[in-house]
Each structure stands twice: as structure tokens, then as C-alpha cells.
Amino acid sequence: MNGTITNQFGRAYTGQGEKNIYTDLIKEARKVYFIKSPPTFKLSDLFRQVGYHYVKRGYDIEWFYDPLHSDIIEATYVKGNRTLFIQASHPVSFEPKYYGSSHHVVSFYEAYNQENLRNHGEFLREKTLHSEQWLAKAFKRLAQAKTIHDEWEVPYINGMNWGGFDAQAEALFNETFTTLKFNKVPQRTHRIIGSLTTEGAKDYFVSLSKDIKKRIFIKGYPGSGKSTLMKRFAEKAESVGLNTQWGWCGLDSNSIDYVWLPELQTILFDSTSPHEYVPERLGDEVYDVKKFRELNEADQLIVDGIIPLYKEEILQATEYLQVYATDDETIRETLDTCINTYKWQEIEDYLFQEIDNSYIH
Numbered sequence: 001m002n003g004t005i006t007n008q009f010g011r012a013y014t015g016q017g018e019k020n021i022y023t024d025l026i027k028e029a030r031k032v033y034f035i036k037s038p039p040t041f042k043l044s045d046l047f048r049q050v051g052y053h054y055v056k057r058g059y060d061i062e063w064f065y066d067p068l069h070s071d072i073i074e075a076t077y078v079k080g081n082r083t084l085f086i087q088a089s090h091p092v093s094f095e096p097k098y099y100g101s102s103h104h105v106v107s108f109y110e111a112y113n114q115e116n117l118r119n120h121g122e123f124l125r126e127k128t129l130h131s132e133q134w135l136a137k138a139f140k141r142l143a144q145a146k147t148i149h150d151e152w153e154v155p156y157i158n159g160m161n162w163g164g165f166d167a168q169a170e171a172l173f174n175e176t177f178t179t180l181k182f183n184k185v186p187q188r189t190h191r192i193i194g195s196l197t198t199e200g201a202k203d204y205f206v207s208l209s210k211d212i213k214k215r216i217f218i219k220g221y222p223g224s225g226k227s228t229l230m231k232r233f234a235e236k237a238e239s240v241g242l243n244t245q246w247g248w249c250g251l252d253s254n255s256i257d258y259v260w261l262p263e264l265q266t267i268l269f270d271s272t273s274p275h276e277y278v279p280e281r282l283g284d285e286v287y288d289v290k291k292f293r294e295l296n297e298a299d300q301l302i303v304d305g306i307i308p309l310y311k312e313e314i315l316q317a318t319e320y321l322q323v324y325a326t327d328d329e330t331i332r333e334t335l336d337t338c339i340n341t342y343k344w345q346e347i348e349d350y351l352f353q354e355i356d357n358s359y360i361h
Contacts (some may be wrong), residue, residue: 003056006062019192025086026123030102031083031084032102033083034103034104039090042336047061050355063076066091102137124334131328133239145313145314156221169233173233194250196318213266214285215285221289230256
């Protein structure tokens with residue numbers, strides 16, 4: 001029987017800069033292969049091959065996608081044996097900590113023709129500097145979008161019925177946890193379910209939750225306590241010994257969009273724009289916090305004025321990311337012309353030999 005594949009993001013472009021959960025994923029893994037190379041699209045094909053290699057042997061895997069390029073995989077995580085294969089040079093650099101034991105480096109640098117690299121060197125330098133300017137512009141717009149979103153929350157926060165909100169939360173906690181107590185130390189993992197991409201906001205909720213039995217869709221306005229509720233829910237779960245997975249927000253790096261309890265097969269999810277979903281199968285339910293705040297006419301006018309400003313900042317950030325992605329694509333494609341394909345294949349073969357040896361040991 002084949003294993004399953006879940007799609008995720010490992011990075012997100014947020015109002016506080018780029019957020020990634022790869023450091024947490026490296027800590028979660030028992031074994032890590034740090035795959036080193038210049039910027040390239042070829043590693044994505046390698047991560048795909050590695051994924052299928054394990055899936056055909058019955059392992060469940062996760063693929064972590066690049067938010068800039070929709071089909072490009074940055075890492076493959078094998079959940080059954082907690083083995084991580086990660087692109088460790090670009091766009092984020094990671095170094096092994098336990099070199100020689102659970103951390104391994106596989107370098108593709110020697111597969112590049114040095115003369116060809118020198119011939120393209122000045123062009124690549126200029127293109128890289130140009131691309132970084134557009135990324136900086138995108139982050140500036142995202143920071144402004146985050147500020148506007150904070151202003152959007154104020155009218156809702158000020159008039160919330162927090163007493164009703166807390167009472168409903170307590171009922172949810174009692175229903176979920178009252179009779180549970182596990183004599184173990186809970187494990188907390190981290191993921192990113194969505195990000196702003198060159199195609200706008202995108203998420204992988206469907207992939208993540210496809211096999212989860214109970215899905216609780218939170219419906220609420222900005223500032224209505226959704227992220228706080230989920231953090232409290234997760235902390236309560238951990239207090240009784242349950243493992244949790246925290247899914248971090250793609251705009252605000254301090255907020256979360258979901259909490260998953262694997263042992264209860266339950267996920268609590270912020271099902272509001274830009275990742276709005278509705279119940280569609282047995283086990284789905286709505287958790288409504290909209291009822292705890294009704295805007296008056298004056299507050300509604302404030303909100304109506306804020307929304308288009310927020311959308312404009314997101315649109316501008318998306319356009320800047322598109323330019324950055326175009327430059328990044330040119331850089332990778334240029335570098336890929338410098339690859340000695342025979343040497344590259346030798347290194348790939350070495351990696352798969354290491355994988356096969358790991359089954360023996």
C-alpha cells in the first residue's frame with residue numbers, strides 16, 4: 001500500500017518579513033539531509049523523486065512548496081521515519097548542527113562548470129541585486145498591509161462581547177478535553193498552511209485536512225479573537241498530554257491559522273478570507289464568533305474605508321513579488337545552464353544509495 005502526500009508551505013511572505021518553519025522542522029526530524037547547491041530548479045525534481053521513493057514503500061510524506069514558484073518543492077519530509085531532505089542554500093541557508101550523526105550534507109556545487117559560472121557572473125550579480133530591490137518593495141507593502149489590518153481589527157475589538165466569547169470557548173474546551181489525561185510529554189510541531197504568492201493568497205487546507213475526521217471551521221471578523229482562541233485550545237490540549245501542530249498565519253507571523261490535534265483527529269481552523277471554506281462532509285462543523293460583534297453604522301463606515309486600502313496593499317505586494325519571481329527564475333535558469341548533468345546524476349545516485357543503505361541499518 002502506498003503512503004500519502006500532504007502539501008505545505010515551509011515559508012511565507014508576511015507583514016513582518018519572511019517567516020519559515022524549517023528550523024523547527026529540522027529539530028522535529030530524526031535525520032536531515034542538507035542539500036546544498038546554487039539557486040536551481042533541479043532540486044525540486046530531486047525532492048519529488050525522493051518523495052515518490054518513500055510513498056511507494058508505504059511512507060506518508062509532506063512536500064513543502066516555494067511560494068514564489070507554484071510547482072517547485074523546497075523540502076521533502078518523511079513522516080514515518082522523520083527524515084527531512086531540505087534545500088539548504090537558497091533561498092534560506094541552513095547548516096548542520098550534528099554533522100556526522102543525524103545531519104548529513106549532500107553538495108551539488110561540484111556539478112557546476114566553473115568557467116561557465118564566471119562567464120555569467122556579472123549578469124547574475126546584477127540580476128540578484130535587482131531582484132532584491134523588488135523583494136524589499138514587496139515586504140514594505142506587506143508591512144503596510146499588516147498595519148492597515150491592525151486598524152481593521154479595532155472596531156471589532158472595541159465592541160466584542162468577550163464574556164460570551166469566553167463562555168463559548170470554555171464549552172468547546174470542556175467538550176474536547178474534560179475526560180482526557182495522558183501521562184506523557186506532548187510534542188508541538190509547526191507548519192505554514194498559506195502564503196501570499198505570485199498568484200495571490202494560496203493555502204493547502206484541503207491537502208492538510210483531507211483525512212482529518214473532525215474539522216471545526218471558525219467564522220469571525222478581524223480582531224474577534226480567532227488566533228487567541230486557537231492558541232488557548234492548543235495549550236489546553238498540551239496540558240492534558242496531547243500532541244499539537246500549530247499552523248502559522250501567512251500575513252501575521254505571530255498569529256496562527258489552525259491547530260491540529262493528531263491523536264484526536266481534530267483540526268480547529270480559521271476559515272475566513274483569504275482561506276474561507278465551508279463544511280462539506282460528516283464531521284465538519286462551524287464555530288461562530290461573528291455573533292459576538294455587530295457593527296454600528298459609524299464602525300461599519302470605518303471598516304468599509306479600510307478594506308479597499310488593505311486590498312490595494314496586498315495587490316501591490318503581489319505585483320512586486322511577481323517581478324521578483326521573474327528575476328529569480330532567470331537567475332536559476334541561467335545557473336542551470338552551467339550544470340554538468342553527468343556529475344549531477346552521480347551525486348543524485350549517491351544520495352539514493354545513502355537512502356537505500358539507511359533501510360539496511
